[in-house]
Amino acid sequence: MKxxxxxxxxxxxxxxLNRVRCxxxxxxxxxxxxxYTHPGKGQQNIPNIQTYITNNDDEIRGLLTRExxxxxxxxxxxxxxxxxxxxxxxxxxxxEVQGLGTLDEAEQVISNFxxxxxxxxxxxxxxxxxHLQTLFKGGFPSVSQYCFDNPIDCDQFGYTNYPAKSFPxxxxxxxxxxxxxxxxxxxxxxxxxxxxPELYLWIFQDDTLFEPEQKESFEQFVAETGISxxxxxxxxxxxxxxxxxxSIIGDxxxxxxxxxxxxxFGYAVAEAMLCRCPVLTTDSDGIRRLVINNHTGKIYTRxxxxxxxxxxxxxxxxxxxxxxxxxxxxxxxxNNLSSGLYADRFLQMSHQLMRRRxxxxxxxx
Amino acid sequence: xxxxGVVMPLYTQKPEFLRQALESVLRQTFTEFRLIIVIDGAPDxxxxxxxxxxxxxxxxxxxxxxxRGIAHALNTGFDLLFSEPSIQYLSWVSSDNVxxxxxLEILRGALVKGPQELGIVYSSFQSIDNxxxxxxxxxxLATQRNxxxxxxxxxxxxxxxxxxxxxxxxxxxxxxxxxxxxxxxxDYWLRLAEHCDIRFIPVELVNYRVDSTFSVSAQLHSTENxxxxxxxxxxxxxxxxxxxxxxxxITVLYPVVNAGAEEIARIENLYEQTxxxxxxxxxxxxxxxxxxxxxGSIPHPATEFVYMPGVVESHAICGAxxxxxxxxxxxxGPKIFIGALDIEYMLEALITTGxxxxxxxxxxxxxxxxxxxxxxxxxxxxxxxELFRSTxxxxxxxxxxx
Numbered sequence: 001m002k003x004x005x006x007x008x009x010x011x012x013x014x015x016x017l018n019r020v021r022c023x024x025x026x027x028x029x030x031x032x033x034x035x036y037t038h039p040g041k042g043q044q045n046i047p048n049i050q051t052y053i054t055n056n057d058d059e060i061r062g063l064l065t066r067e068x069x070x071x072x073x074x075x076x077x078x079x080x081x082x083x084x085x086x087x088x089x090x091x092x093x094x095x096e097v098q099g100l101g102t103l104d105e106a107e108q109v110i111s112n113f114x115x116x117x118x119x120x121x122x123x124x125x126x127x128x129x130x131h132l133q134t135l136f137k138g139g140f141p142s143v144s145q146y147c148f149d150n151p152i153d154c155d156q157f158g159y160t161n162y163p164a165k166s167f168p169x170x171x172x173x174x175x176x177x178x179x180x181x182x183x184x185x186x187x188x189x190x191x192x193x194x195x196x197p198e199l200y201l202w203i204f205q206d207d208t209l210f211e212p213e214q215k216e217s218f219e220q221f222v223a224e225t226g227i228s229x230x231x232x233x234x235x236x237x238x239x240x241x242x243x244x245x246x247s248i249i250g251d252x253x254x255x256x257x258x259x260x261x262x263x264x265f266g267y268a269v270a271e272a273m274l275c276r277c278p279v280l281t282t283d284s285d286g287i288r289r290l291v292i293n294n295h296t297g298k299i300y301t302r303x304x305x306x307x308x309x310x311x312x313x314x315x316x317x318x319x320x321x322x323x324x325x326x327x328x329x330x331x332x333x334x335n336n337l338s339s340g341l342y343a344d345r346f347l348q349m350s351h352q353l354m355r356r357r358x359x360x361x362x363x364x365x
Numbered sequence: 366x367x368x369x370g371v372v373m374p375l376y377t378q379k380p381e382f383l384r385q386a387l388e389s390v391l392r393q394t395f396t397e398f399r400l401i402i403v404i405d406g407a408p409d410x411x412x413x414x415x416x417x418x419x420x421x422x423x424x425x426x427x428x429x430x431x432x433r434g435i436a437h438a439l440n441t442g443f444d445l446l447f448s449e450p451s452i453q454y455l456s457w458v459s460s461d462n463v464x465x466x467x468x469l470e471i472l473r474g475a476l477v478k479g480p481q482e483l484g485i486v487y488s489s490f491q492s493i494d495n496x497x498x499x500x501x502x503x504x505x506l507a508t509q510r511n512x513x514x515x516x517x518x519x520x521x522x523x524x525x526x527x528x529x530x531x532x533x534x535x536x537x538x539x540x541x542x543x544x545x546x547x548x549x550x551x552d553y554w555l556r557l558a559e560h561c562d563i564r565f566i567p568v569e570l571v572n573y574r575v576d577s578t579f580s581v582s583a584q585l586h587s588t589e590n591x592x593x594x595x596x597x598x599x600x601x602x603x604x605x606x607x608x609x610x611x612x613x614x615i616t617v618l619y620p621v622v623n624a625g626a627e628e629i630a631r632i633e634n635l636y637e638q639t640x641x642x643x644x645x646x647x648x649x650x651x652x653x654x655x656x657x658x659x660x661g662s663i664p665h666p667a668t669e670f671v672y673m674p675g676v677v678e679s680h681a682i683c684g685a686x687x688x689x690x691x692x693x694x695x696x697x698g699p700k701i702f703i704g705a706l707d708i709e710y711m712l713e714a715l716i717t718t719g720x721x722x723x724x725x726x727x728x729x730x731x732x733x734x735x736x737x738x739x740x741x742x743x744x745x746x747x748x749x750x751e752l753f754r755s756t757x758x759x760x761x762x763x764x765x766x767x
Contacts, residue, residue: 039717160474162568163467200503232507241514244567 001350002031004069006080009040010051011206012175013267014075014098016239020153021346022049024339028347033067035060037080040208061087071350073125076100078113081120090361092353094146095121099286101179102261103131110135117143122353127265130285146349149289150265151342152274154334157243159276161251167198168254168316171246171277173268174203176210176218181259181282183221184302188257190225191309196316200230202249204242204268207235243275250277250326255315261302263287270337273297273329278315278322280308289336294321296329367423369398369473370452370534372442374435375414375460377407377579382461385497387417389463391424395470399452400424401442406432436549440542447538456531461580463493463572472531475566484561485554487530489513490571500575510567517563521602521611522641522709524551526563529571536561545601547594552601559608595636596664602641603666613667614712615643616689616755619697620678624656627699632660632668634701640709644691646671648681679762686759694755696748703731710734711752723757726750 003025007014022032037055052063064087072089074081075096084093095117100106110117117124123144126132136145170189174180182203189201222228237245249256249272256272256279263269263286269279270290279297281287291297298311315322371390375383390400400423404410411428418424427441439457446452454473458464475486489510492500501509513525520526539560545552554563574580606613617635621628635645645668649657657670673681682696693712702708707727714734715725721739727750728735737743739757748758 160478162471162566163465229504232504234507234511237511238514238516241565241567248568 001029001070002033002067003350004033004035004063004067004072005075006035006037006073006077007075008036008077009038010034010036010053011040011208013265015040016267016271017098017150017265019049019239020151020339021342023153024151024343025346028343030347033069035063037077040206057083057087060084064089070354074121078116078120082116085120092122092350092357093120094123094125094349094353096125097132097136098127098150098265099129099132099263106131106135106262110139114139122357123349125349127286128289129265130288131262144353146345148345149337149342150267150270151339152267152270152333152337154274154338156240157271158274159247159250159330160244162244162248165248165252167200167252168196169200169202169249169252170254170312171202171204171249171256171272172259173205173242173256173272174258174260175205176215178211178214179261181261181302182214182218184259184282184305184308185257186218186221186225186227186231187305188259188308188312189231190227191305192312193227193230195309195313197230199254200232201227202245203231203233204237204245205233205235207233242271246272246275246277250275253316253322255280255312257308257312258282258284258287259302260284266290269297270333274333276326276330278325279329280311280315290333291329292332295325296332297325366451367397367399367449368451368453369395369469369531370443370446370449370455371398371400371469372439372446372455372457373400373402373460374438374442374457375402375404375407375410376432376435376438378410378460379578380413382574382577383410383413384417385463386458386460387414389466389468390458391418391421392466393464393469394466395473396423398423398469399446399449401445402426403438403442404428405435405438406430434546436543436546439549443537443542447534453534454531455534455537459528459574459580461574461577462528463497463574465570465572468529468570469531471566471568471570472529475564476531476533479564480562482562483533483564484536485526485530485532485557485563486566487513487526487563488566488568488570490527490529490573491569492575493572494575495577497572499572506569510565514565514567517558520554520558520563521605522639524548524554524598525565526550526554528573529569532557533561545597548597548601551598552604555601555605559605592663596666599636599641600666606642611642613642613644613691615640615693615695615708615752616685616691617643617645617695617697618648618682618685619645619660620648620650620681621656621660622650622678624659628656628660629663631698631701632663632665635697636663636665637705638702638708639706640712643667643695643708644669645697646685648673648676648678648685650674650676650678650681679765683759683762686755686762689755692755694753694758695750696758698749700750702750703727708752715752715754723761724748724751724753726752 005018018034025032034049034051036053039053071092073094073096081093100109124136125146127150128147172185176182193199256277258269258281263284265286269281272279281291281299282302283299291299293299300308300311402414408428454476472486515525536557540556543549543553647660647670649670649672652674711725722736723739724737725734
């Protein structure tokens, strides 16, 4: 079986997802290819996977003809699905959504895509996220839908013990964009710095992906609050090294803070947990598959700084709670989100869709 | 049985530095290693070495009278380790650095845990002065980690590996010994990395003593030594690209009628650029060949001299362009590049900016990169220090001079 996964650019969670699932499917004998329509810094994270970066019609048409994919999964870009069909691709096509920003934004996007989804796609695929489930179940009752957890690479990605830092670290992973709610992270950091002046804030971001006005606001906020001496920005860290950084944060006595307004899945949170880095996160429903409050991590109400700071302090000050959460977090990811489980579910979906396609073809031939 | 082998080459060293270095190696948390101390022409150091190592059975001392240089000392030590079948992982240490207690444990652990293709692991390091003061704060360390964590392909541009490393002996046996002083380590990493993957660990495992009293790096500050170092630094990359079949990307044309201090400064400014995958052609337009002699005294492995006595500069450039094989061209001078990264940034910008751009350049105040577009008149009234797509420069000059 040969599958093509597509997205706009190789960066962030989508790049992680594609790499992990391609490896998992490869282990089951499936040949996976990736197509990105735009370049991105995550290119450095694509070893051993056939990857194309092009938005050129002729090149894409040639790719489809040459490779004769058995299944194509188009993430977010419905217009690319339209181009595939226009280029003559007749096989099963899955439209995947991993997150579409805030609920309002997601509703707007889906409403715009409605007609094309019905016309072009064989099925919808999304992670087990309440807002996406509600959106799709209500909006597309006649379209097949597959909903299962994204995979985490528990074999290659994990905790390593390094010499502990002499200061606690508050980590954050994301882009400087509205949905990631970076301002709240800095506010929490500022409050924690008042109590723990030895604290460092470590931000991990792709510095080529940001909303310009948000970046300006970010820099202004940092300048006005005077936290720049305690803020360290890591740009485009290769994925493999994130396991080291998360392990280091976990061993520093600090934590990862996720402030997103809405997360479709929350790869950064899942990977932090796998590396024994305790997590404090907003109550976004993409997170609920990962974080069980006070058991595998801490959840706070977005906008409630007091609640967030108190939760962070409990993780920093209560060693028993911290140890328990670190252990439970890692166990939870290993047992519920393994890439093997994902491969089972994905292949079941693939076989169903391919069988259905061939039935339709037989009927019309 | 020990599976880690470590070599310490030793020439004249401050006793206190040597003591700290040796003790930090002997007190590693990972204890199953062999240490070969190669005393390279400094027999007076041996009694001190023996007093520090006491009767530690893990240590072997090799001493010879004549100083043969660090590459020879390393090869001597590693030859001995290669003869021990149990040794799978290799590292070498300096006699003035201080090694964190888990230096060997962590580097070895990463090699053991990593995939088969992984051959080199290396970590971040702190810098210290002669008094042992830490020289980098967390922000500087983060910048250094970011620099060191670049993908393997960037090893051709930068010596990323640093001073804290370990590699597999099975890979080392494929590439021969150390050479190419004073960039013996960088040259070695380039050769090793052609057979294996590399992995960076963002943790400081070594305190690296910067410019310590007797270090090689402290001796590189004279102009002559720096030129020698720079030549070999370029040469090793040049050779690595040749081995890998990587063609030069840029031709730098440098038309000169008469060479003096300014012309020397200009060519050295080019050689100091971080970007190195270019070939330079000095177009000697003099009647005497004086520029070739003077500029030729500053060695560079990819610079050649084309004697064009009395030819007008524009004609010389057009003539040279007809024989170019590189996709990009720069005509050098009369100003210098302000930043060492200028060519690197310009090339990256020109490659990623498609469409009808034919060249780019730094604005006079060095705040922006400007672009020249095909069929659009440019406000720039010269072509110097501007990165052109070679064919476009040729077309532009044909129109310009017709």
